Amino acid sequence: MSDTRSNGAVATTAHQDLHSEQGALRGEHPGRSRNPVVKVADLAWLEFEKPDLDRAEVFARDFGFQIAARTENELWLRGTFAGSPCTVIRRGRTSRFIGPAFRAAERADLDRLARATGTEVRDAGVPGGGSAIGLLDPSGLPVRVVHCAEQLPELPGQQPLLLNSGTEQRRTGAAQRPPREPSRIQRLGHVVLETRVFAQALDWYLDTLGMIVSDFLFLDGQRERGPSMAFLRCDQGALAVDHHTLAMHLGPGNGYVHSAYQVTDLDAIAAGGEYLNERGYKRSWGIGRHIQGSQLFDYWRDPDRLMLEHFADGDLFSCDLEPGWAPMSTSGLAQWGPPATRDFVGANPSPQRIRDVIGALRGDNEMDPARLLALLRAANS
Template identity: 85%
Template sequence: MSEPRVHGTDVKTAHQDLHSDQGALRGEHPGRSRNPVIKVADLAWLEFEKPDLDRAEVFARDFGFGIAARTERELWLRGTFPGSPCMVIRRGRSSRFIGPAFRAAERADLDRLARATGSDVRDADVPGGGKVVGLLDPSGSPVRVVHCGEQLSALPEQQPLLLNFGTAHRRTNTTQRPPREPSRIQRLGHLVLETRVFERALDWYLDTLGMIVSDFLFLDGQRERGPVMAFIRCDLGSVPADHHTLAMHLGPGTGYVHSAYQVTDLDSIAAGGEYLKERGYQRSWGIGRHIQGSQLFDYWRDPDHFMLEHFADGDLFSCDIEPGWAAFSTSGLAQWGPPATRDFLGASPTPERVRHVIEALRGDNEMDMARLLGLLKAAKS
């Protein structure tokens, strides 16, 4: 379980204003578990269902994925880095997100996880084989933890451009002409989820999968009620890990918000974005640079309205970096770039969104009118 909280005054931590103006106050959530069941090493892949695999494959290639395997019922997508595929899309009656699969550091971790959760270790239906444990998080979303057998080999990379800086002239007698082609995906970076039971879900990922928090966000005037968003990384000890592999925020809905895929550099993001725009896809928000995580970003909608992000140049933290704390606001989502759109924020009052709000306010969860008004205020701030 998470460490006990002690109430009182400010406490000095290893935070040292490294990545946020504020660290934790005494008694606030520590952002890690004292004794987690296992410590996952990374995201392995995400699982979706869609009725039209041909259309899904066209977008996947335009967005920059490689094809790891294709059957009549399944489409496995990959990046250029060696390892596991980063997405599987199975043929289904409707378009929906199923859940994430996290990569276990060792095969024995699956046995330990199965014993602790009363689950079974089963064969994984992934190209190359492997083993998997299936779980449900407190939001009711399926979560799989896998240990793969055969690994995919590396593919050719999209090379970064050689840049000149001030008097450092590394490029002479040649021009810059980034090709107008898809951004070549290197790997799956992170997943963002919405949940009505934020604190329970957060503790589950820390206690069960051994993840640790990089940054917390709280609602203005409601810090004493605890955070409403967390950027969570894998605990790889002294080895630096992505600032967040998973991010979660409190909201009236449950499930997928967006997923992010690393590409080479800013030119890859921009030229790949022009390629997508020319083919009629919808940009949701970008290009810009985030605050939490520092990534260069560009968000797009696929034909099934799922949001996907190209990113580059993200922060890497080792295990000794403590969580930062900041107020949740739309202006605080980016250091530079265009204003966050209503589409990105999910602020359009669609019938489905209205239904989710009504269900959340009537249900047994962490959403109430004060939280809802605080979230609406943050979306406008």
């Protein structure tokens, strides 16, 4: 990507100051493409494989999903909002993430992508019908762009609790008793990926799918080497959208880190967390409030140790927000809440993690000993 900033040593605007203390320095990555192939509208769903669909369905219901469709070999999960399903889980030999599917703004965008990438428009294989393009990002991750023929109807949702705040007394003569039940998922919010080829992958999502960066993080003492993490949102012009739909960070592995699903409010997060805890599921980190994106969060592991997040009250920005820049550190992940756990930041050693590190240092990618040491310092900061 050749576009760079040249208007002053530090780019700052009143709009940018709303979410970040620092802007880009002269010549740093602009966080968007001059002429993307298309501009995707949102995530459509995420695709997984698991060997036991019955166990996957039990956790899905406990976590707060509704069942959109179920066959012998596929489980489609949804939230209460109208739209596409959140997740499809297909029967497979191991538990693994396959890839994300992004929603095309228009059916014609699929034809434009097909011409630009030398691919074909195929059947999406989604309940209700639709079309899809299959791509590979620079990390080798399958990425689909889809246009659905039908949208799922809205379902009854969890109502936010009526709160008394200071002199604003909206609830009188009634007690507050949030039910101990699953947090009712409203929609898919975002997915976080790790990649050894961060710069290539970042530019691919900007150039091919038209995403734009809300925030960059950089490693301590290595800002001149460029960002090591980016929070990307969809570009829907003046329409304010989620601070990030996709987040990516440099690391020794390639693939899934976690996915996030919106619920009603803090009480839904907390009561739903108690429900999960009572059923023996393991919290990875939470409850707290993030800095980049401002979401209230709570992270959990499913029975196969894949990480999922409940979130509420995230930032919404339109296309005119410039990227913020901040140092990458564990302590910089939250405004308040318990310290980030070793499980959440991936600092617990495992045979697979050791293999990832060895493979990354031996391979042709952006990982080198200096980057690895800086990532370790960030994880322990």
